[in-house]
Amino acid sequence: MRAHFDCEPIVFWMSKAKSVVAQTYTNFSGGGKYSEIVDGFRVINIAQLSPEMIADSSIPLMVIATTGLFNNKDQSEGALNIYKRDQDRFGDKSPWERLIERTDSGKRRPLLIVYDEGHNLSEQQTELLAELEPDAYLLASATLKLPDSFNKSVIQHIKLWVDEADGESDAFKSLGATDEDGKPDIKRFITTAVNSSKVVDAQLVKRAIQFDGTTAPMERCLDDLNERLDTLTEEIDARGLGFKPKAIYVCKTNIADDGEKDDHTKPFAHRKAPPIRIWRYLVEEKGVDPKSVAIYANLSFVDGNKPEEVNLYSKGESDFDEFTAGDYQHIIFNLSLQEGWDDPACYLAYIDKSMGSSIQVEQVIGRVLRQYGATHYDNPLLNSAHFFLRVDSQSVFVDAIGAVKAKLQAEGAPIEIVDNFGGSGSGSEELRPKNDVDAPLCHINVDAEAACERIAEIIGEFPTFTDGSPDTYGQAHVASQVIDLKDLGADGVVPSWTAEGHTNPVRLRWLVNSALRSRSNRALAVSDLNDPKFDVRVQVQSIANKAADKVAREIVEAYFQQAELIYETLRPFRFGALRVPKNARGFTNGLYERYAGFNKFELLFAQALDKVGNTWHRNPTAGGFHIPLLTEGDTASFYPDFIVWKGNMVYCLDTKGSHLLSDAVARKLFDIQDGGKTKVLVRFISEGKQTELRGKAIKGGYTVWKIKSGTPTPIYVGDLDKAVKECLK
Incomplete structure (x- = not known):
């Protein structure tokens, strides 16, 4: 703008x-x-x-x-x-x-x-x-939600203009700004909704929410939360990520569990207010350092009955800065924690919905959904928000989860929801790989050394523009149209655009950065644009602006053409804790004892895979082993459904519905070398018989897709057992 x-x-x-x-x-x-x-x-x-x-x-x-x-x-x-x-x-x-x-x-x-x-x-x-x-x-x-006066004074004018422009729907179609009937859609001119899937793909938020519900006492629920906190801490430390996971505890303030008002004149040890009970249990029973615990609520005390080690913030905005400076790991509040607190290290939440609590779970989700470091990690637990709900009955838990699902569905958020309800505790547990199974796997990274050299050459060859030179000026255009209010039904004259003035100058570096960011963050990361020639201010639509777009395209092309995938033998992949329901299906040859979360096709494939005898692993959908992609597209990494070990080879297998097989599959079909020898092979499996991508599938049998001579090649087999064997050739 x-x-x-x-x-x-x-x-x-x-x-x-x-x-x-x-x-x-x-x-x-x-x-x-x-x-x-x-x-x-x-x-x-x-x-x-x-x-x-x-x-x-x-x-x-x-x-x-x-x-x-x-x-x-x-x-x-x-x-x-x-x-x-x-x-x-x-x-x-x-x-x-x-x-x-x-x-x-x-x-x-x-x-x-x-x-x-x-x-x-x-x-x-x-x-x-x-x-x-x-x-x-x-x-x-x-x-x-906009006030009525804003709708009348601002939006209504836009709506009238759009209504009168109905006759030029083709122009609106070209902008993607029409409704289902092809009419101009006023909402598209007022609201730009950010696609939630893009927010997840950009790794700004977590990929899953795990809910554990219980009717057990508060103490049992806090035990479960702190056990999960220990697991997360272990996974974070093992990867050397350098941060500590945080937990929030949402409850009423001065009302006890029995609904009676807490007596704030009693000694601290005898108080029944939920924040105090939570504080006492964390510090006195779980051994949590009181310096790491804060209560952010208007909790009542009388002189002398608040221990010195209790960190209480009850003044709202006036002591918010002091609260945030404390960097507390455990924060107890009652929804008064204001909008400014968004700590991506927050991974866990205890929510007390017992005794008819009015606390709405969907209100708290945003507190725990941001992803630390804006990076998804190779363990699903580190890509998940963990909620522990204490409720009076299972119906309350079901209703709360339903409200969350409805909210996320309305926002189009592709966030996985896993819920477990146990009357006396969690219905899931953290599993680790079987002790007697050897499943060597290393990270796959991008070697961009050759790409960096070529990108440096491209940037060096970029011309130098001078402030105020003709090449830095961009022509602005204006248009006007007269509407006869007495004859609104008359055909309007298509406005003519005329050149007038210039666009506003911006830094050339900003234009190149923006063009690169829209195509590939990886290419942007290896592009050094510190040369003073990018300090010049140029106008949009100028020759310099077009040169910025061109050089961005060349940089991205060079990056993808010359970067290579490297199997990093010296950097083993760590299979950490995996959260699995206790009643999940068990497998003989799986890397873990049990797996869950299959769709119908995936389960059948897993059962056929388990019969072969090779060690295999169901790669978690919320984050696990991934392969960077070296082509432009909607996603930057590929997470295969299954990983199989056979001899010295690693097979990455992905089940796909035939309707999902598109040209984009070709981005993910490749072999990866290690020391000149093939180490990792990628295969796709689809239901039915297909002879080409996007082609119609004939019912019966399965199609295995491999890369041959640089081209996706289909191989038809009659059943899943044969499909598995074909995949592992």
Whole structure:
């Protein structure tokens, strides 16, 4: 958006919570983890705002503030500084009035309003923000609900425009902005829904949620949670990941289990408030260091009955910074933990839904769903959120899981849900590989040395552009159309676009980075763009912009052409703990005693595989052994369904429905060498007889797909036993 304005915009970035604002400022400031995205911006807190910054349209400005700064209806009598005239700094006008004007040499700068956690937008805020006459609103939320006044003042105008543009549906179809009937879809112009599967594929969130429900006492549920915490810690330490998993405990605050109000005047050891009972059990029974435990709730005490070692935060935002600085591993709260707390190290949650608790499980999911390091690991336990629900009956547990499934389904999130209910504890256990089975396997990584050399050459050959040269200018276009309000049914004249002015300049490095990121993060990671020639500012649609797109394509092509998959003999793959229901199906030759989570085809294949006698493993769907892919596509890695050991060879086998076999399968069919000898072979198995990818399957038998002479080749067999044997040839 910035690139298409004719001068640098002002971005007014806001959120309700001070903690969210503080995180945003840190992330966008120099050296912050998102600073590259806003390359060239001047990022400030609202207190740093000056008339000179507002008037300087040569530098994009991002102003970060809480909504409380301006959310005062009676501006003239309000105590908010943004509405007060400051003679020394802003002359005879207030900062708010200066933002409304935002002129530079008589020209008004564009203003974009970004509202993080946009579901907090209120009617009053809508009225106040409208005074700024922004060019665009960007409201971000997982549960967006817009006030009526916003619908009327902002969205209704867009809707009227779309309604009148009905006659030009072809244009909307080309934008993918029509509904099922081919009519312009107003929702597509208002809301951009991020596909949840892409969020999972980007490894920003976990791939699975594991629920354990019990009617046992709180202490038994906490035992299960801490046992899982120990397992996660062991898996994390074994991989040298360098972080500690955290747990949250959600319960009522001053109400005891029997529904009676806790007597806050009693000694700490006699209190019945759930947070205190949880604290005492963790510290006194489980041996947890009290320095690692925090209670974030308005828990009542009288003088002298709160032990010194209890870390209590009961003041909300005023002590939130102190709370986050404590880096606690165990956090007890009652849903008051505010929006700003998003710790990706949080892996476990205890939720007390007994005694008719109103706590909704789906409200807590977001606290535990972020993935630490934005990286999926090679063990499903480390890619899962672990919930422990204490309930009064199994029906409460079933209802809670149903609500979670409905929420995730509505969001289109491809997150696996595993639930186990046990009246006196968990119905699952952590299994480890059989002691007497040898299943050697090593990681497969990308050797990009040759690719790096070629990419360095490509970057070195990239031309040098000069600020202000014709090659850095991009032509902007404008269009206008007159609509006769007295004759809305008349055929509209197709607007004609005319060249006028230029697009806004951005750093060439940012353009190349963006083009690379959209194609391959791996190629971006090995591209050194620190050369000063990428500092030049160029305009969108310029020759330099087109050169940036071209060099990004060349870099990605070089990466995939010259990078190689390497079987890392010196880096063994670690088969860790695997969580499996106690009643799961057992297998004779499986690497683990039991496996679960099969669909019908996978189970039949596993049974046929088990009869052959070779050691095999059901690779977890939530993360396990994977092979990087060296072609462009929707996924960057391939997780085979089954791994089989035969002699010195490792076979990666994947069962696929015939309707899922597409040209994309060719990305995953390959052999991997180790020291010049074939070590890993990939096979696909589909039901029915097929002679080509995307071809119609004839019922009966199975098709095994192998790579021969660089081409996916189908081999038809009559039954699954023969299919397994063909796979292992």
